[in-house]
Amino acid sequence: MGVGRRMKKQGPPAPLDESKITILKKRKTAESEAAAKAVAAKKRRRSDADGEDVVTKKENVKKSKTNGNTAAPVTKERKVVQEKKPVQKKKPVPMDTDSEDEEMEDEFEDLDGISEGSMDSQEDIEGLSDLENDTDDDSVLDSDDEGHPRETMFSDDEDLSDAEERLTAANIEGLSRKLDLQRQAEEEEAEQELQEAAMQTNIAGDRPDVFADEQPAGLAPDLQLLRQRITDTIRILGDLKTLGQPDKSRTDYIDLLLNDICTYYGYNRYLAEKLFNLFTPMEAFAFFEANETPRPVVIRTNTLRTNRRSLAQALINRGVVLEPVGKWSKVGLQVFESPVPLGATPEYLAGHYILQAASSFLPVMALAPQPGERVLDMAAAPGGKTTYMSALMRNTGCVIANDASKPRAKGLIGNIHRLGCKNTIVTNMDARTAFPKAMGGFDRVLLDAPCTGTGVISKDAGVKTSKDENDFMRIPHMQRQLLLAAIDSVDHSSKTGGYVVYSTCSVTVEENEAVVQYILRKRPNVKIVDTGLGDFGSPGFISYMGKKFDAKMALTRRYFPHRENVDGFYVCKLKKTGPTPVAKPTDDTTSANDKPRRRSSSKASSTTDADDEIIDRTPIVDENGVSVDFEGGSFGPFEDGNDDAERIARSERNRLRRKGLNPKGVLNKPKKGKEGASTQTETASDSAPSKEQVKEKTAEKETKKKPESAKKSSNESKGEKKTVVGGTKSDKKDKKSSKKASK
Numbered sequence: 001m002g003v004g005r006r007m008k009k010q011g012p013p014a015p016l017d018e019s020k021i022t023i024l025k026k027r028k029t030a031e032s033e034a035a036a037k038a039v040a041a042k043k044r045r046r047s048d049a050d051g052e053d054v055v056t057k058k059e060n061v062k063k064s065k066t067n068g069n070t071a072a073p074v075t076k077e078r079k080v081v082q083e084k085k086p087v088q089k090k091k092p093v094p095m096d097t098d099s100e101d102e103e104m105e106d107e108f109e110d111l112d113g114i115s116e117g118s119m120d121s122q123e124d125i126e127g128l129s130d131l132e133n134d135t136d137d138d139s140v141l142d143s144d145d146e147g148h149p150r151e152t153m154f155s156d157d158e159d160l161s162d163a164e165e166r167l168t169a170a171n172i173e174g175l176s177r178k179l180d181l182q183r184q185a186e187e188e189e190a191e192q193e194l195q196e197a198a199m200q201t202n203i204a205g206d207r208p209d210v211f212a213d214e215q216p217a218g219l220a221p222d223l224q225l226l227r228q229r230i231t232d233t234i235r236i237l238g239d240l241k242t243l244g245q246p247d248k249s250r251t252d253y254i255d256l257l258l259n260d261i262c263t264y265y266g267y268n269r270y271l272a273e274k275l276f277n278l279f280t281p282m283e284a285f286a287f288f289e290a291n292e293t294p295r296p297v298v299i300r301t302n303t304l305r306t307n308r309r310s311l312a313q314a315l316i317n318r319g320v321v322l323e324p325v326g327k328w329s330k331v332g333l334q335v336f337e338s339p340v341p342l343g344a345t346p347e348y349l350a351g352h353y354i355l356q357a358a359s360s361f362l363p364v365m366a367l368a369p370q371p372g373e374r375v376l377d378m379a380a381a382p383g384g385k386t387t388y389m390s391a392l393m394r395n396t397g398c399v400i401a402n403d404a405s406k407p408r409a410k411g412l413i414g415n416i417h418r419l420g421c422k423n424t425i426v427t428n429m430d431a432r433t434a435f436p437k438a439m440g441g442f443d444r445v446l447l448d449a450p451c452t453g454t455g456v457i458s459k460d461a462g463v464k465t466s467k468d469e470n471d472f473m474r475i476p477h478m479q480r481q482l483l484l485a486a487i488d489s490v491d492h493s494s495k496t497g498g499y500v501v502y503s504t505c506s507v508t509v510e511e512n513e514a515v516v517q518y519i520l521r522k523r524p525n526v527k528i529v530d531t532g533l534g535d536f537g538s539p540g541f542i543s544y545m546g547k548k549f550d551a552k553m554a555l556t557r558r559y560f561p562h563r564e565n566v567d568g569f570y571v572c573k574l575k576k577t578g579p580t581p582v583a584k585p586t587d588d589t590t591s592a593n594d595k596p597r598r599r600s601s602s603k604a605s606s607t608t609d610a611d612d613e614i615i616d617r618t619p620i621v622d623e624n625g626v627s628v629d630f631e632g633g634s635f636g637p638f639e640d641g642n643d644d645a646e647r648i649a650r651s652e653r654n655r656l657r658r659k660g661l662n663p664k665g666v667l668n669k670p671k672k673g674k675e676g677a678s679t680q681t682e683t684a685s686d687s688a689p690s691k692e693q694v695k696e697k698t699a700e701k702e703t704k705k706k707p708e709s710a711k712k713s714s715n716e717s718k719g720e721k722k723t724v725v726g727g728t729k730s731d732k733k734d735k736k737s738s739k740k741a742s743k
């Protein structure tokens with residue numbers, strides 16, 4: 001049965017529905033209460049009826065049935081009991097796999113197909129069929145189970161009439177309580193919907209003056225009023241003509257709204273504006289709201305050690321309430337409730353699972369590493385994705401798991417050991433320079449890039465205040481360098497692969513589409529391909545704030561906390577269609593396995609572009625053999641390495657100004673020593689900003705002599721730098737060179 005489905009392409013992941021958690025919790029409480037009462041009533045009855053002739057009792061019941069008399073009022077639940085099929089063996093481990101749960105069984109079966117030796121034996125298959133009949137417990141709930149009768153209220157080894165008998169006052173009370181709870185949950189949901197609808201459609205007769213209720217300065221803001229004003233302003237922005245004050249413009253309203261968002265949610269103005277600009281005002285509000293609540297807890301089954309069914313059973317035995325994360329994943333389990341810390345169970349310690357956000361599955365699924373391949377995970381710590389890749393490759397082939405941060409690489413090693421990944425080698429290098437120099441010719445490369453983390457604000461609220469303009473210059477620049485290295489490390493002629501997946505847990509365009517666009521421009525030998533992740537999520541932007549991106553950018557996927565209830569994420573899959581452009585002999589960034597087609601030197605030098613790259617302009621053809629024009633078409637003008645330098649310099653000047661320093665005084669200070677030393681960490685094509693790094697260090701030195709406030713922000717920026725890049729050798733080199741420079 002499962003074979004056909006096993007071959008089926010993985011469908012789009014269904015959104016994780018948190019409303020279900022509330023309903024499930026309430027349902028569980030009601031059911032356990034009812035079940036407890038039923039058991040107590042049963043015990044009482046049994047002791048009363050001791051010695052009584054059971055056959056007579058059943059006959060009596062039958063008689064009363066044929067007479068049309070019933071002992072208890074016929075409720076919906078009672079009908080369910082009457083229709084219930086008898087003779088089902090009670091299983092020690094409770095799993096709800098009602099016949100309507102066929103989908104879930106298929107998932108388990110499918111999973112078994114990919115897990116090592118987990119379900120090969122006939123015994124195991126029989127175990128599965130036993131499971132199919134098991135209706136005793138619903139701790140593992142299929143997402144489709146809503147609205148299905150809960151037959152499992154009663155034990156299965158009883159026949160129809162026994163079940164009927166057990167409709168005592170005790171369990172009827174339990175059942176009606178359950179219904180009440182369900183109704184209450186539905187009412188709450190409806191109420192919430194009404195409120196939302198009112199927000200969208202409330203057309204007040206007058207024009208609310210949101211500017212009137214300014215709060216006195218110096219006082220703590222009244223959060224309720226602030227929230228009200230936020231929703232009012234959003235409503236006004238939805239129909240400015242009718243609701244707006246005649247003397248106020250859209251900009252005035254947006255300005256007020258952004259200030260209120262900053263105060264209410266605690267963002268710095270720069271970040272609030274950046275995030276706000278991604279959405280309509282109404283959706284931006286939903287996004288900011290979603291960042292205030294945690295995402296569902298998800299664990300990934302490590303199929304190198306177990307299978308999902310066994311893991312689910314083991315955890316259910318410990319009292320964990322969980323269900324499969326959705327049809328899109330055969331290894332994910334969403335955890336609703338756990339009486340035990342999930343990071344300390346024996347199953348966790350034995351490496352049967354890893355705590356991993358649902359959206360973190362997606363880049364690996366998009367990369368789809370195959371058994372036997374050579375795969376690179378460029379920025380791998382703490383290893384959630386590395387270990388998933390290793391499992392998909394069934395511990396065959398080779399995964400190079402690299403991370404620039406030594407302490408983080410140690411955590412990565414820990415996870416690799418715990419999860420039993422034997423095909424993985426850990427390296428601790430700056431991926432910008434190490435690859436493909438040290439190693440190249442990979443079948444696939446994953447670059448889960450260091451980022452500003454704007455997709456995971458619910459996990460790290462520090463992002464709200466710590467990320468500023470400077471970060472949005474520095475980090476995208478590093479992402480570009482890393483992605484160039486990723487592409488150059490892939491073997492375009494790989495029989496099975498030739499793919500790069502680029503992902504970030506950030507939602508900003510600068511770190512996502514803009515990085516990919518830059519790469520398309522620098523590397524005409526790559527093209528965007530479908531991620532294979534279906535319709536889940538939203539397409540990447542093809543234009544943003546006046547900038548046009550490649551039309552294929554729509555094939556990249558964006559995920560948002562408020563839309564899919566997962567961490568904000570971006571996934572782009574690239575296919576390398578030809579050899580890496582040849583760099584100058586001094587910039588030997590091409591791998592041995594990726595033999596480039598060099599142009600004649602005279603011609604090459606004439607085509608040298610601003611950052612000294614020699615581009616192999618051999619036409620790249622698409623799958624239909626048609627030459628692809630990377631230069632023209634829908635490509636809008638876009639910044640290159642030099643633009644970066646300019647933007648970074650501008651942001652640096654702004655940063656210094658904010659600290660009360662004169663940028664001219666600081667940045668134009670004559671420097672001794674070799675500035676270029678810091679470029680050791682960068683490719684020749686992207687060396688320009690290294691000067692800025694030197695300047696930054698110099699500026700930081702300057703600020704040490706300045707007042708405390710200036711020192712503080714300087715230290716902050718140092719700290720962030722540490723977090724993002726880690727204590728790499730190249731960092732040390734940078735520090736040395738900047739020391740020299742500032743001397």
Ligand SMILES: C[S@@+](CC[C@H](N)C(=O)[O-])C[C@H]1O[C@@H](n2cnc3c(N)ncnc32)[C@H](O)[C@@H]1O
Binds near residue numbers: 381404408448451
């Ligand atoms: C988003 S995290 C990676 C998470 C990881 N892929 C996972 O799923 O567990 C980014 C990582 O990039 C590392 N990193 C930062 N700069 C790097 C560089 N230049 N080269 C390699 N790794 C770097 C950071 O230390 C950090 O661990």
